Amino acid sequence: MAAAAAAKGCDVTVLEFQDRVMSRVTSASVSRFFEQLHGRNGVRFVFGAAVTAVEGSQRAERIVTADGSVHPADVVLAGIGVVPNQELAGAAGLECRDGIHVDGDGLTSDPAIYAVGDVTRFMSTIDGASQRLECIQNALAQADRAAAHITGEDAGEPEIPWFWTVQQGIRLQTAGVRHPEDEVIVRGAPAEGKFSVVYLRNGCLAAVDTIGSLTDFRPAKKLIAHKARIDPLLAADPGTRLTDAVFAAA
Numbered sequence: 001m002a003a004a005a006a007a008k009g010c011d012v013t014v015l016e017f018q019d020r021v022m023s024r025v026t027s028a029s030v031s032r033f034f035e036q037l038h039g040r041n042g043v044r045f046v047f048g049a050a051v052t053a054v055e056g057s058q059r060a061e062r063i064v065t066a067d068g069s070v071h072p073a074d075v076v077l078a079g080i081g082v083v084p085n086q087e088l089a090g091a092a093g094l095e096c097r098d099g100i101h102v103d104g105d106g107l108t109s110d111p112a113i114y115a116v117g118d119v120t121r122f123m124s125t126i127d128g129a130s131q132r133l134e135c136i137q138n139a140l141a142q143a144d145r146a147a148a149h150i151t152g153e154d155a156g157e158p159e160i161p162w163f164w165t166v167q168q169g170i171r172l173q174t175a176g177v178r179h180p181e182d183e184v185i186v187r188g189a190p191a192e193g194k195f196s197v198v199y200l201r202n203g204c205l206a207a208v209d210t211i212g213s214l215t216d217f218r219p220a221k222k223l224i225a226h227k228a229r230i231d232p233l234l235a236a237d238p239g240t241r242l243t244d245a246v247f248a249a250a
């Protein structure tokens, strides 16, 4: 939204509570790349900005942050996350805690009720972590699996979660779900606008971000599914294919 507004000639300021963009979903190297990209295209960021008030007489005219700064505004857009609407499910007696609990087939704690999409919380097939995934691909994959379960068909292996966003014309596509404590390996040069970031958990490929190039995306998705052990030195070399950075089985 910031990119689109800046492209239309608007003076855009993003007030971000955290110290970088997309901190929940990606590593610092990817955040810095996109901050610089947006910066070159006229988007200004203020990090560590806790909004305390939106002020104005007839409409929003300014934003006040915790440090007392005042940011004049003609238009204010709030993008501060979502809370699952689980009240109906809770009233029906379904197990809910920050999302309706479902299994890999979308089945809730009531065997007659399924739930899919943003509102659900479920266990990662990669590492067993409890998660909510807010993306179209997850909603569609869960719907497929729930339909297969209802009709008694084989849904096959669950798909590795994946996501994409295009910002300032550059595509960020992610496979797997990164954790903050993962080992982070940058493949390629961010300055050239095409690179990947590989995330290793206990030595195994857990997630990948591809930026401006999809070369690593499909191989990484397969390697994540197979919990492939990766040689970090080889993975750091963009001249080595990711599939060639896999440790041979002992």
Ligand SMILES: Cc1cc2nc3c(=O)[nH]c(=O)nc-3n(C[C@H](O)[C@H](O)[C@H](O)COP(=O)(O)OP(=O)(O)OC[C@H]3O[C@@H](n4cnc5c(N)ncnc54)[C@H](O)[C@@H]3O)c2cc1C
Pocket: 085, 088, 116, 117, 118, 119, 133, 134, 135, 136, 137, 139, 163, 164, 165
């Ligand atoms: C601004 C924005 C940008 C996004 N961009 C991307 C993107 O680039 N890529 C991506 O993968 N995802 C993106 N998403 C996320 C994506 O839209 C969601 O993950 C996806 O729509 C989830 O599908 P869903 O069916 O779970 O929920 P929804 O699409 O939210 O559908 C739920 C529906 O249920 C209805 N509903 C709620 N309560 C009741 C009730 N009690 N009775 C009947 N109906 C009810 C709602 O009105 C709604 O129509 C974006 C989301 C937003 C808000």
